[in-house]
Amino acid sequence: MAEIKLTQLSHGGGCGCKIAPAVLESILSTAKEKMAFPNLLVGAETSDDAAVYQLNASQAIVATTDFFMPIVDDAYDFGRIAATNALSDIYAMGATPIMALAIVGMPVKVLPVETIRDILSGGESVCHAAGIPLAGGHSIDSPEPIYGLVALGVVHPDQLKRNSEAQDGDVLILGKGLGVGVLAQAMKKGELDDKGYQALIASTTKLNTVGAELAAMDGVHALTDVTGFGLLGHALEVCKGAKLAAHIDMTDVPVIEEARVFAEQGCGPGAIERNLASFGEHVDFGADLPEWQLRLLADPQTSGGLLAAVASEQADEVLARFQRAGFGYAAKIGRLAAGEARVIVR
Structure with a gap:
């Protein structure tokens, strides 16, 4: 049998498959009201990373898929990336994962059993690294390969980190x-060398475990993870939730070294244009910013990094914790200030 390339079996890949922010907002517009369940601490109303339900005075369950x-x-x-990405939503709430279930959709008449088994093994290896069981799941025969997790975690209600509680300053x-989507597109075009591929894998399979560590810090006011809507989209969600403006310095935004040259050449997935079209007047770019930088800010980040809004007096300590945890690209990229909910990039 000829080698089957997984990316050729799907119309899109990774978090670039996400429905564009504006379209999703329209679809969910009637589902944003707070539901009448007092123990539901986080639902759909703020587009947060996971749902949170309080069990008792010291425990809340965090659930995502x-x-x-x-x-x-x-x-x-592929299995490793999908599992790492799913668990990231747990860490982005300041929670610790406790269990996962697999979501599996595979074209069983196209893919060899060994290939499907390898996908599941990749996901299982990530769960093992996170110290949790992959306790079951559900599978279907589907025309395109699909894999991911239902992930469950726990957090003290007082240490829960929403995406909506950032503060002025x-x-x-x-x-x-940034640059995962760019690297993935370069790979699909056959232009990515081994060094670039290893950079892609290193970024997308690194668990955001530092999120659980940051939960105990009162100065960490808000957390989210940067995925399919790009840095701009997820920063904008923080701004809307807190009713603040984000001021980002493009010179401080970290870019995966191997992705920079491709970004400068205009390489990137179609989701970049969909994201940019969704942000509209809520994003303000400096007149002197080159086009490739604007696109990079909207690049869908599969299994991307955490975005933290931190009190200025604790920012150095939070950055040091990222760095001690092996996040070499971690950086301060800007500030939040009073103003209309928007992202301003200079």
């Missing part, structure tokens, strides 16, 4: 470099 089509051709790596810290 995330799945997508292949972003790479290697089956084991907070420093914005980004945990991973």
